[in-house]
Amino acid sequence: MLEGVPGRVCSTMGRWILFTAGLILWASLLFGEGILPRRGGTYHYTLGPSDPPSLDPVHITDTVSHAVASELYDGLVSFDRDLKVQPAIARRWIVSGDGRTYTFDLRPKVRFHNGRSVTAEDFRYSFERLLHPETQSERTWILEKLQGAREFMAGKARRVTGIEILGPHKLQLTLERPFAPFLALLAYPAASVVPREETARWGRQFSTHPMGTGPFRFREWRHDDRVVLDANPDYFQGAPYLDRIVFRVIPDEMTRFQEFKAGNLEHTDIPTGLFQIVRNDPVLSRMLFSGPSLGINAIQFNLERPPFRGNPKLRQAFNYIVDKEAVAAVILEKRVVPARSILPPGMVGHNRDLQGYPYNKAHARRLLAEAGHEKGQGLPPLTLHYNTGLVNRKIAEFVQGMLREIEVTVELREMDWPAYLNLVDRGDVQLFRLGWLADYPDPENFLTVLFHSRNTGSKGNLSRYANPRVDALLDRADGGLDPAERTRLYREAEKIIVEDAPWIFLHYYSTDVLIQPRVKGLREQISAMDSSPTLGNVQMRMVWLEKEGR
Structure with a gap:
């Protein structure tokens, strides 16, 4: 054990x-x-162009919401900078020899923001709340592998049998079968503990009145303007150095950049087209952090709608006509790596041998004709949706122009992030831009979550991809305990998915952020699971300001 x-x-x-x-x-x-470290001060940074869609952990699916929630809530475990699982509310745990049973000892003096102590029963409530059909969580896959979870989700059981209380501060979780990355899943926001009395008090409005155990407490949310959190002086791992965090909503990236230069933001992202200027600037270059992320950006097809349903040659034609090298070089100034597959470099199982879809206009034309749409004939009106942001707009316009080279016309439609996510979740789209950043460093988080048919829709498989052979390979890989065999199975599944072309694979993400010199303890924490400007995996309680910036 x-x-x-x-x-x-x-x-x-x-x-x-x-x-x-x-x-x-x-x-x-x-x-x-x-x-x-110096105590005190207010830390200002931007969430980007839009409000968080939700601050209720059971409904958090995006990096914007995650950035705020990670300061409000805790789970049993978390990640360190090296993406290794470390204790959070659980101070230690034991895993059974068969890999199915996890026994957690909880810290005895953890309190919710209302002052009440956290017990093992609170975790059972929080986990069953996530899985309850009335909650309609998009992240049930985090815990659905628990013994009895599927019966509970179907309304056939009153309890999840795989959740047992062994004492006030002792919790046991039993899986239906072994699942290697289970501990990593428990670091996801959806597995955070919440107080029953507060969720009962607010109901669906708990999203705008959040309460957890985290290092910061909710103060206010001015929609489309800011979210404000105050330090929790009673935090079980020690009070934060900062007094307050102000997450600002600033739609325009140049405005964010100017606010940073004026000293009004502690860190921010870099505007589209300015990366090389920043890197060559003698002052700004010293404030730059740049590193790879475990994430991928893509244009996804809705495979439940014509013309992409049941027509892989059409999807392959679209892939071949989009020049990913040009996207990376021209729009993103060579700060990203063009994607040839799904799993990003640095992720276990990344396959350098996969070639993906390099730009090939002649091949794209041939496949388009074989798909029954030579020179775009017979295609219905097509719309590519994307969320607000200059880089998203430039990529959408680039894809639109490339498709025009093979006589395919596509209309573009830009939407605000929360409304956009809702539209995509419902499947009311044909083509849509959406990226994915690792929730935990395991291939399952990309391949199973995004492509297994049981996760179709808001659970993660937004392209509505379904292939029984892929499902079978992923099921075997997910349940395996031998790392080499899991990698082999995931690579086999990924190869099939890439050939089926449910996405236009654009590029792997990078994290590029400007940080004020007065900010301490941030740069050292940025990991490959962070994205700019949100940096949702950084522990802000460890960050401090050498001096006030405002």
Whole structure:
């Protein structure tokens, strides 16, 4: 059996000495010898162009909502910068030899923001709330592998049998069958603990009156303007250094850039077309953080609607005519890698041998004719939807222009993020831009979540792709415990998916962000699961300001 966290400190004085020594060591490593964090101050940054669609963890599916929620809520576990699972509310855990049973010891002094202590029963309530059919969560796949979860979701059982309370602070979770990345799933926002009394009080409005156990507490939400959080002085892992975080909604990326240059934002993204200018600027270049992300951007086809339903040659033709190298070089200034497959570089199972769909106009024309639509004849009116943002608009216009080269006409339609997500979830689209950033560093999070037929729709498979052979391969890979065999199965499934072309595979993401020199403790935490400007996996409680910026 495996244990997550060994050891304990026996005396109060010993605990305090170790904590103090650990804090000094951590500070010297993170900030440099002789530098200790400063308390106080308000941290301003932008969520980008739109409001979070939801702050209820059971309905969080996007990076914008995640950025706020990660400061409000905690689960059993979380990730460190190296994307390894680390303790959160669970201080240790044991996994059974067959890989099915997980027993968690919870920290005894964790409190919700209303002051009530957290118990194992709160986790059972939160997990069953996620799975309950009345909740209509888009993220039931996080916990549906628990024993009895599917019966509970179908209304055939009053309890999830795989959730057992062994004591006030002891929780046991049992899976139907082994699932290697299960611990990583528990770090996802949907698996956060929430107080029953508050969800009962607010009902569906809990999204706008959120309460958890996190390092920051909800203060206010001025829609289309800002979300404000205050520090939680009683946080179980120590009070944040900051007094407050202000997440601002700023639709225009040049406005965000100017606000940063004026000192009104602590960090921000880089406007489209300015990356090389920033990199060559003697001042701004010193503020730049740039690194790869475990994510992919794509134009997706709705495979339940004509003309793309049942017509892989048409989808392949669209793939071949879109020049991904040009997208990466011209629009994104060579800061991203063109995509040839689904799993990004750095992800376990990434297959460098897959070639994808390099630009080939002649091949695109031939496939279009073989699909029954030579020179675009017989195609219905096509619309490509995308969410607000200059880079999204430029990519959409580029794709529109490339398709025009094979006589295919596409109309463009831009929408605000929450309304756009709702439209895509319902399947009321033909072509749509949507990216994906890893929730946890496992191929299952890309291939099974995004392409297994059981996840069709808002659960993740928004292209409505279905292939029984792929489903079978993914089921075998998901249930395997041998890493090499899992990788082999995922690669086989990915190869089939790429050949079926449910997406136009555009590029893998990068994280490019400008950070004010006064900001400390942020740069060191940015991981491959972060995206700019939200940086939703950074622990903001560890960030501090050398001086006030406003």
